[in-house]
Amino acid sequence: MPDNGRKPETVALTIDGREVVVPKGTSLLQAAAGAGIEVPHYCYHPGLSAPAQCRVCLVEVEGAPKLQPSCVTVAQDGQVVRTDSDEALEMRKGVFEFYLVNHPLDCPICDMSGECKLQDYVFAEGREHGRAHEPKRVFGRDDFGGDVLYYGDRCVMCTRCVRFMEEVAGDPRLTVVERGSRAVIDTFFDQGLEGASFAGNVVDICPVGALVSKEFLHKARAWDLDHTPSVCAGCSQGCNVELHTRDNLVQRLKPRENQEVNGHWMCDYGRESYEWINRPGRLESPQAGRGSRRKPTDWRDVLGRLHARLQELRGAEVIVIGSPLWPNEGLAALDALAQAAGQVSRRVFRSPRAQDEDPLPGFPLLIRRRDLAPNVDGAGLLGFDRDGSDVGEGGLDGVAAHDGILLVLGDELRDQSEEFGASAALFVYLGTHDSPAAANADFVLPVTNFAEQEGTFVNAQGRVQRFQQALRPPGTARPAWLVLGALAAALAGNGPPPSRADGAFAALVAAHPAFAGLDYDVLGVAGAPLADAGAATAAAAGQRAP
Amino acid sequence: MSEAPFRNPGWAGNTGEFDLAEAEVRGDSYVGERPLDGGHPGASPSLPYMLVKKDPSAPLFEGPYQERLDKILDRYPTSRAALLPVLNMAQELRGHVSPGTMDEVASLLDLGRAYVRGVATFYTMYNKRPVGRFLVQVCTNISCNLCGADEVLAAFLDHTGTELGETSADGNFTVVEAECLAACGFPTCVQINSRYFEDVGADDVTAIIERLKAETGDARL
Numbered sequence: 001m002p003d004n005g006r007k008p009e010t011v012a013l014t015i016d017g018r019e020v021v022v023p024k025g026t027s028l029l030q031a032a033a034g035a036g037i038e039v040p041h042y043c044y045h046p047g048l049s050a051p052a053q054c055r056v057c058l059v060e061v062e063g064a065p066k067l068q069p070s071c072v073t074v075a076q077d078g079q080v081v082r083t084d085s086d087e088a089l090e091m092r093k094g095v096f097e098f099y100l101v102n103h104p105l106d107c108p109i110c111d112m113s114g115e116c117k118l119q120d121y122v123f124a125e126g127r128e129h130g131r132a133h134e135p136k137r138v139f140g141r142d143d144f145g146g147d148v149l150y151y152g153d154r155c156v157m158c159t160r161c162v163r164f165m166e167e168v169a170g171d172p173r174l175t176v177v178e179r180g181s182r183a184v185i186d187t188f189f190d191q192g193l194e195g196a197s198f199a200g201n202v203v204d205i206c207p208v209g210a211l212v213s214k215e216f217l218h219k220a221r222a223w224d225l226d227h228t229p230s231v232c233a234g235c236s237q238g239c240n241v242e243l244h245t246r247d248n249l250v251q252r253l254k255p256r257e258n259q260e261v262n263g264h265w266m267c268d269y270g271r272e273s274y275e276w277i278n279r280p281g282r283l284e285s286p287q288a289g290r291g292s293r294r295k296p297t298d299w300r301d302v303l304g305r306l307h308a309r310l311q312e313l314r315g316a317e318v319i320v321i322g323s324p325l326w327p328n329e330g331l332a333a334l335d336a337l338a339q340a341a342g343q344v345s346r347r348v349f350r351s352p353r354a355q356d357e358d359p360l361p362g363f364p365l366l367i368r369r370r371d372l373a374p375n376v377d378g379a380g381l382l383g384f385d386r387d388g389s390d391v392g393e394g395g396l397d398g399v400a401a402h403d404g405i406l407l408v409l410g411d412e413l414r415d416q417s418e419e420f421g422a423s424a425a426l427f428v429y430l431g432t433h434d435s436p437a438a439a440n441a442d443f444v445l446p447v448t449n450f451a452e453q454e455g456t457f458v459n460a461q462g463r464v465q466r467f468q469q470a471l472r473p474p475g476t477a478r479p480a481w482l483v484l485g486a487l488a489a490a491l492a493g494n495g496p497p498p499s500r501a502d503g504a505f506a507a508l509v510a511a512h513p514a515f516a517g518l519d520y521d522v523l524g525v526a527g528a529p530l531a532d533a534g535a536a537t538a539a540a541a542g543q544r545a546p
Numbered sequence: 547m548s549e550a551p552f553r554n555p556g557w558a559g560n561t562g563e564f565d566l567a568e569a570e571v572r573g574d575s576y577v578g579e580r581p582l583d584g585g586h587p588g589a590s591p592s593l594p595y596m597l598v599k600k601d602p603s604a605p606l607f608e609g610p611y612q613e614r615l616d617k618i619l620d621r622y623p624t625s626r627a628a629l630l631p632v633l634n635m636a637q638e639l640r641g642h643v644s645p646g647t648m649d650e651v652a653s654l655l656d657l658g659r660a661y662v663r664g665v666a667t668f669y670t671m672y673n674k675r676p677v678g679r680f681l682v683q684v685c686t687n688i689s690c691n692l693c694g695a696d697e698v699l700a701a702f703l704d705h706t707g708t709e710l711g712e713t714s715a716d717g718n719f720t721v722v723e724a725e726c727l728a729a730c731g732f733p734t735c736v737q738i739n740s741r742y743f744e745d746v747g748a749d750d751v752t753a754i755i756e757r758l759k760a761e762t763g764d765a766r767l
Contacts, residue, residue: 174660179668
C-alpha cells in the first residue's frame with residue numbers, strides 16, 4: 001500500500017453507549033476490549049484464528065436480525081453495539097447453562113480454579129442455580145505426554161489447543177475426537193504430545209481446567225500466586241514471562257505478551273527450566289579468609305577489607321570471569337571494578353549451548369536459541385568473551401595459576417579443582433552458592449540471582465529487556481551491581497555509587513556506547529532495541545564464532 | 547372388538563427393487579465400469595448386503611481402487627475435501643476404519659493423522675471397530691422409541707445372541723442403536739447395512755432374519 005501520509009483508516013462506532021474509534025478491520029470483540037469492555041470468549045484468542053464456535057461472545061448489533069459473534073464481526077462505521085443488552089445477556093446466560101450441563105464443577109480440586117474463564121463468566125453472567133439434574137458424563141483424565149494432562153470432563157471444546165498445534169506449532173497433533181457430548185480433545189491414539197517442544201502453551205491458552213500442567217498439578221492455587229513481569233532465563237531469546245511465586249519460590253512461568261519477541265508463547269524448555277532459581281543452600285552472608293581461615297562477617301567489614309586489599313594491589317593484572325545469567329548492570333559493574341583495580345587482561349564467561357535452534361513455525365520471531373543463558377549478548381556487548389565448551393565447562397587456560405587479581409561473578413567453577421586461584425594475589429568470588437573451587441577465595445560475597453533483583457538482559461535480537469524483582473533475597477545477599485558498584489566508585493573516587501537499579505543502568509549506559517540512548521524508565525516492561533541492534537547482533541555473532 | 551395394531555399400509559416390506567439386477571437399474575455400460583465388489587465411489591457401501599467378504603488387511607488403493615482413488619482426487623480441489631470418499635472406500639474394502647487405516651489414508655492424502663482420526667470418529671457411519679456381516683442399526687430416537695424401538699432392539703439382541711455394540715460369535719451380526727434415521731413416519735426404522743426396514747415391530751425380527759437368510763442363501767444365519 002503506498003504511504004501517502006494519511007492516517008490508517010478508522011471506523012467510529014458506539015459500544016455500550018461509548019464512542020469508540022478503531023482501525024478498519026478490527027473485530028467488535030477487540031474494539032470492546034480496547035474500550036475496557038470484556039466480552040466473554042473461549043474460542044477466540046488473539047494469537048489464533050477465530051472459528052466463532054463457542055457462542056459466548058454474542059452481542060447485539062443494531063439492525064442485525066440476530067445476535068452476532070463479536071469475535072468475527074468486523075466493526076463498521078456508525079455501528080451501535082450493545083454487549084450488555086437484555087437479549088445478549090439472556091442468550092449468553094443460556095449458552096453458559098449449556099456449558100455447565102456436563103461440566104463437573106470440581107473447582108475445589110481443579111488447578112484452573114481462580115483463573116478459569118468458565119468460573120468467571122458464569123459468576124458474572126450465568127444463572128444462580130443450575131437446572132440440570134441428569135448425571136454428567138465422565139471421561140476421566142488423559143495423559144497427553146510431555147507436561148500436559150487432559151481432563152475431558154472440564155473441556156468446553158473451544159479448540160484453541162487444536163488450532164495452536166496446527167497454526168502456531170505447525171504440528172497438528174491434537175484434534176476433536178467423536179462428536180456431541182462424547183467429544184474430547186485427543187491426539188492420534190497413543191501419539192501424545194511427547195517431543196512437541198512448544199506444547200506447554202496449550203495449557204496457557206486453555207480457558208478452563210481441561211489442559212493442565214503436570215509439573216504444576218496441585219502445587220499452588222491461582223489466587224496465592226504473585227505475578228511478576230520478568231524475562232525467561234532459559235535462552236538468549238529472552239521471552240517475556242511472568243514469574244508466578246509463592247512462599248518466596250518460583251512456582252511456574254507463564255508467557256507474557258510481547259509481539260516483538262515471543263507473541264503470546266514460550267517454549268517448554270524455558271517453561272521448565274526455573275528450578276535453579278529455587279535451589280536451596282544459598283550463600284547468606286559475606287565471608288572472608290582462605291580455606292580453613294574463612295569466617296562469616298558483615299558487608300561493612302568485608303567491603304572495607306576488600307577495598308583496602310584492592311588499593312594495595314592497584315595496577316595488578318586482573319582476570320574477570322562473568323556469567324550470562326547475570327544482568328547487564330552486574331556485569332558492567334564487574335567490568336568497572338576490574339578497570340578501576342588494575343590492568344584487565346581477560347574478561348570471559350562460560351555458558352552452555354544447545355546443539356541447534358528450535359523455532360516456532362507460526363511465530364517466526366520466537367526461536368529457542370542455542371545459547372542457553374539470557375544475557376549472552378549483553379555480556380558480549382560489555383566486552384566479555386566466550387570461553388570453554390558447549391556444556392559451559394573447560395577453557396580458563398592459565399587462570400587457575402593466575403597470580404594477579406581474580407574476580408569471579410556467578411560462575412560456580414564446577415569443573416575446577418580446589419586448587420583454583422591458589423596463587424592469585426586476590427581472589428574474589430561473588431555467587432549464589434558456595435563452590436569447592438572457591439576454597440581459595442579471599443572473599444566470598446553472596447549476591448542475588450536475577451529473580452531477586454531488578455535489571456536488564458540483552459536478548460539475541462539486540463533488545464534490552466527489563467525484569468522486576470520477584471523474590472526476597474536470602475540472608476544479606478545483595479545485587480552484584482550494588483556491591484561491585486560501591487567498590488568501583490570507592491576505588492575510582494568518582495562520586496557516590498548507584499543505589500538503585502535505574503542508577504546502575506544509567507552508569508552502564510554512560511560507560512558503554514552500545515547502550516547509548518536507552519533510558520531505564522522508557523524500557524518499561526516491553527523492552528527496547530539497542531540503537532544499533534544490527535551491530536550488536538553482529539558483534540555477538542563474531543563473538544560466538546569458535 | 548379388538549383391532550389389529552395400526553401398520554403403515556404401503557411403504558414397508560419388499561418393494562421388489564432389490565430383485566432387479568444392477569444392469570436393469572443402471573445400464574450395462576455402468577455396471578461394466580464398476581469396481582470389483584460393485585461399490586460406487588460416491589456411495590460405496592451401496593450394495594444392500596455385504597456380499598463380499600471384508601478383509602481388514604486388504605491392501606488399499608490398488609488396481610481398480612487406484613483408478614477410483616484417482617477419480618475421487620480429480621473431483622475435489624484439495625486432498626482434504628477428498629477425505630470422506632476415500633475413507634468410504636477404505637471402509638468398503640476393509641469393513642471398518644482402523645487406526646492403521648486412518649494412518650494410511652492420512653499419509654496418502656497428506657493430512658494430519660489426528661485430523662483424520664477426528665473426521666473418522668465424527669461420523670458414525672465409519673465403523674471404528676470390525677463389525678459383523680450385517681450391521682443392524684435400530685433407531686431409538688423419539689418417534690421410533692414411542693413406537694416400541696426398545697423392544698425391537700431387545701428382539702434383535704435376543705435373536706442374534708449378542709450385546710449392544712458387540713458382534714455375534716458367528717461374525718454375522720452387529721447390533722447398534724442409531725440416532726434418527728430420518729424415517730420418523732415409519733417407526734420403528736431399522737437399517738441393515740444400507741437397506742431400510744421400516745415399520746418394524748418386535749415380532750417382525752424373526753421374519754427379517756429369515757429373509758436375510760433367504761436372500762443371501764446362507765443357512766447359517
